Each structure stands twice: as C-alpha cells, then as structure tokens.
Amino acid sequence: MNYETLAIVMRRLALEAGDVIMEIYNSDDFDVKVKSDSSPVTEADEAADALISAGLKAEFPDTLLVTEEQASTHDQQAQTFLIVDPLDGTKEFINRRGDFTVNIAFVENGTPTRGVVYAPAKNRMFFTQADGTSVEELGPFEKDKIGVLHDIQVSNPDNSAxxxxxxxxxxxxxxxxxxxxxxxxxxxxxxxxxxxxxxxxxxxxxxxxxxxxxxxxxxxxxxxxxxxxxxxxxxxxxxxxxxxxxxxxxxxxxxxxxxxxxxxxx
Missing domain, CATH: 3.40.190.80 (D-Maltodextrin-Binding Protein; domain 2)
Structure with a gap:
C-alpha cells in the first residue's frame, strides 16, 4: 500500500462524502429507513457509501473493502482491508445534533494503521499521515489541497482528576x-x-x-x-x-x- 496516496485519497473522499451528507442534513426533510438489525439508515448513509466505495475501488482495486451499508462485504475474511462507515452517528444525524462522522480506515494484520475521521457539521477533520502520525486539519477545507495541520498527541493525564x-x-x-x-x-x-x-x-x-x-x-x-x-x-x-x-x-x-x-x- 502506498501510504501517501492512501492518505490523500481517504481525506478527499471523506470531504466529498461530507458535502453530500451536509446537503441532505440541511434539507427540509430526508428519508429514514430501518435495517434488518433495527438500526436506522438514511439516504445520506447510502449516498456517502456509494461515493466512498466507488472512489476506494477505483484507487485500490486489489484491496478488500468492507463497508457498513453493503451487507455483501460482511462475509469476507481478511486481516488487511479497507473499512468504511460512511455516516457514523446516524441517530445524531437524524436528530440534527451534529456529532456524526465519516470514517474511512485501513487495517493491516488486524490493526487499524491509517484512518480519517471527518465531522462535517463540526468542521473538524482528523487523519493519519503517510508516516502513521495523526494530525487535525484546520478548516476551511479544500479537496485537492491540504490546509493547516496541527500535530495531535494524547494527554499526560492526572489519574486523580x-x-x-x-x-x-x-x-x-x-x-x-x-x-x-x-x-x-x-x-x-x-x-x-x-x-x-x-x-x-x-x-x-x-x-x-x-x-x-x-x-x-x-x-x-x-x-x-x-x-x-x-x-x-x-x-x-x-x-x-x-x-x-x-x-x-x-x-x-x-x-x-x-x-x-x-x-x-x-
């Protein structure tokens, strides 16, 4: 896997999916259906899934793809694959609370090593770079040009607080x-x-x-x-x-x- 290409493609597809999602989110109304597991799914889930899946298959045709909205992908077995939740937090989306994300990841040997999390309603974008380190990109976002990046690091927590x-x-x-x-x-x-x-x-x-x-x-x-x-x-x-x-x-x-x-x- 070319990690440089992967980072660019995942980021771009997340932004494009975010645009589709926000167009539906900001509309007067949208359809909500119930899946076989009783979880909700909207037209935004399905539209974002189609866009991301097509983009990943075009760029990485030899890499297994698993996506929430395509049940046919759930029967595959592998330790290295791409995995997508086109709209994570569907309940937040339906209730217009804003805490929903586009999730695209690459799993290698059972461990997620590269990923992008984009929260379009919150205007927050997090992703792993080619070297595996994580950053937050500060908006406004352009699909073909990475903006200002901020290195991120976990806290040194106080276990008493x-x-x-x-x-x-x-x-x-x-x-x-x-x-x-x-x-x-x-x-x-x-x-x-x-x-x-x-x-x-x-x-x-x-x-x-x-x-x-x-x-x-x-x-x-x-x-x-x-x-x-x-x-x-x-x-x-x-x-x-x-x-x-x-x-x-x-x-x-x-x-x-x-x-x-x-x-x-x-």
Missing amino acids: LLVVASKSHRDQATDDYINKYAVKDMKSAGSSLKFCLIATGEADIYPRVGRTMEWDTAAGHAVLHGAGGKVVRFDDHTPLTYGKDGYANPFFIAYSPEVCLKQPT
Whole structure:
C-alpha cells in the first residue's frame, strides 16, 4: 500500500462524502429507513457509501473493502482491508445534533494503521499521515489541497482528576458503574468516532465502551488515536482490540491515553 496516496485519497473522499451528507442534513426533510438489525439508515448513509466505495475501488482495486451499508462485504475474511462507515452517528444525524462522522480506515494484520475521521457539521477533520502520525486539519477545507495541520498527541493525564468521554446515544448503567471506579474531574458526552479523536487531541483521557459496536464504527478513530500515541484494548482482559473478527463485531473496549491507570471490570 502506498501510504501517501492512501492518505490523500481517504481525506478527499471523506470531504466529498461530507458535502453530500451536509446537503441532505440541511434539507427540509430526508428519508429514514430501518435495517434488518433495527438500526436506522438514511439516504445520506447510502449516498456517502456509494461515493466512498466507488472512489476506494477505483484507487485500490486489489484491496478488500468492507463497508457498513453493503451487507455483501460482511462475509469476507481478511486481516488487511479497507473499512468504511460512511455516516457514523446516524441517530445524531437524524436528530440534527451534529456529532456524526465519516470514517474511512485501513487495517493491516488486524490493526487499524491509517484512518480519517471527518465531522462535517463540526468542521473538524482528523487523519493519519503517510508516516502513521495523526494530525487535525484546520478548516476551511479544500479537496485537492491540504490546509493547516496541527500535530495531535494524547494527554499526560492526572489519574486523580481524569477527563472522561462517553457515548451520547448509548450511555447506560454499566458504563456509569465502570466510570465510577475512577477519580473523574470532568465528563463529557460525544457521538460517533469523535470520542476517539477527543482522546487523540488530549481533550479527554479515557473512553470506555460497554455496548455493541462494529469494526467500521471504530477502525478510523482507532487509527487516529493510535497515531497520536493512544491505545484501544478489550474491556475484559485489556489485550489489544484486533480487527477482522468474525462478523466484524467488537467486544466491549476501552480507548485511552496510556498513562491512565486502567481499572479492572467487576
């Protein structure tokens, strides 16, 4: 894989998908359907998926592609592949809360090594460069020209006063019980893969996820966090979260700055 080309293509496709998504987001109304797993899907999910898939297949025809909105891609088995969630945070999109993202990632040998997370309604863009390090690009954004880049790095947290970020739409008692094991200075809620990016920039220290996610939900944010010095581990035994699992389903996990002293689940 040519990482330089990959970074350019993923960034461009994320911006193009963001434009499509925002056009629908800003319209008076849009269609919402329910998928077989009871999760919602909109015309924005489908339009962004078609655009990103076509672009990735054209540029990287020999690389396996897995995408949330194409069930036919979910039966493939590989350890190295591209993986896409064209609109992560569909519930945030439907409720016009802005915390939704475009996620595109490259997984190598079971680990997300390159990725882009673009939050078009928040005007925030995070991606890994060719060397694997992560940056935030400051808008306004141009598709064919990278703007001002800001190097990002995880925090050096104070374990007596941690900054926690948790899901906005999927918060539950089990999550709160685990968070209560820590000395928390502040807690914020965020939707979609933005939670990984808040840890990558040092705006938060830890994100525990005690709930269902799929690999396309997490891979891009995982790559960005990894490139900023962060880690993502399984909730149960704190071993690294790997990708290419059966059905692309994740176990519960914790994303964090490595200096956080992790607590064991009950």
